[in-house]
Amino acid sequence: MGPALLVVIALVVGLIFLGILVVVGMYNGLVRARNETKNSWAQIDVQLKRRHDLIPNLVETVKGYAAHESKTLESVIAARSQAVSAPTTDARIAAEGQLSQALSRLMVVTEQYPDLKANQNFLSLQEELTSTENKISFARQAYNDAATSYNTRIETFPSNLIAGNFGFKPEPLFQVTDEKERQAPQVKF
């Protein structure tokens, strides 16, 4: 066995080792990207729940000042209970959209009650609701960003080879289909 052979063996072993490192790195990168997508999705859920929690308090406060807006208040309550008890994801998305619209109608109505708008409790609920609507949107945005980046990795060379072999599946993007829902957060409190 000459020294030349030894060098060749060392080179081959080194290359194999390097290859394994690259594969492991890519695999871990894909897992990280997938986890980030999952976390962002969970965040949307957290914020939707937070909105459900805010509504009873909001309805109570508004009732005290604007009792004859009962129709608007009832539609908010109905939309909320529908969203809470929605059996499927699709039904849930539709119900949450309805809730967004009902809430924005309620907020338009409250504009007519100066006493209500001066109420400290209402003001802080309003800030919480504004922020929660923002957080829902930002969580969707973050989810779409994470999912797009993850999907691109799955589809592009060379990480697509690893994704194919280890069963990484692309994640669907969040698309707002309803034009009204798209407009919903535009209401300025």
Added chain:
Amino acid sequence: MWEAIESNRRRSRWIVAGMGALLVALGGLIGNAIAPRTGILIGLGGALFVWILLWTVAVFQGDSIMLSIAGAQKIEKADAPQLFNVVEEMVIASSLGKMPDIYVIPDDRPNAFAAGRKPETRVVCVTSGLLRLMSRDELQGVIAHEIGHHKNGDPALMILMGVMLGAIVLLADVFLRSNILFGGRRRSRDDKDDSGGLQILLVVLAFALAILAPILAQVMYFACSRRREYLADASAARFTRYPEGLASALEKIAVEAQGNRQANRVLAPMYIVNPMEALAAVGLFSTHPPTENRVHILRSMGGGVGYVDYDAAFRKITGKAGCIGARTLNEDTPATRREGGPEGPVAAGPETREEKVTRSREVGNLLGRMGGLTMMQCPCGVGIKIPPGAPWATIPCPRCGRENRVPGK
């Protein structure tokens, strides 16, 4: 997510390596000048020692020292709900993960900075002036910029660079001073064991480097700092999907930030706008790019909000090569601005006078609480402030006359 951390770290790595080389060269040459040849190792050891010492101080004490210099106080959600919410929104938008601690500095000039080397010690700090002056969109832009710094790993990088700069300045300073003080004696001894022209050349080199290295290191430090500011602006546009928020905030800050006496030179690179020279010309020794440029870039993104759009606007305005790493640009996905976009909230728009009054009252209350005042509210809606150590157990409401119990009495 965007790997902005990775590709930019690669770019900054060259600057860090350059500074490291400077530190090593300085240590070696100084050692050699003190004791030919054998001194090289001592010099290198000395340089390493100074670096480790400063690094330890920076790591264990840095953030708390900085916050206490600036007079900052940690606040909770109840103290400033809107600020807290805006930070939460940006943490969600950026997928930063852990929520940073929020500090407020009682200072009327608007400014903000991000600090903290590790996720557990992350801090976002704003002045009360910022809270008073900014609309919700503008505050969101500023916070997004600071969260961008965290997302891009800037505080850690700037600490690393700052420590290297400090070590270089310290070594050079000690060497030059000791030679001015004891110069005469050294030279006479050097004459005796003179080991030839090379040694003389090396000693001259040591002096030259001791004079030049601190200047070079500062130029590198500031160049890196400026680049990071542009990058954080790009991140802010991306996170908020609304570059105008940050642009208009920067304009307001630039006008008001002049003469921010509470900030000192060491802290300057941390702020969103350099408090020392808010409107002054920007040269090699500026920590921040000119605010005018930053605003102009943010407003020239042509309706886009991605890193690609920012980079294009940057090249157009400054005439330089791009400011963002190729990998980040490759991974950038198209995103639409908030108006009419399918995602992200719509801007709240210009605020009414009412909202401005409410906000300045809130900031006043926040400052009162930070100063030790007890805040309470009469059931009729009037807010009452009670100074610390007040003897009364109850206090009459100035409007409705109801006797209110003072909390904690």
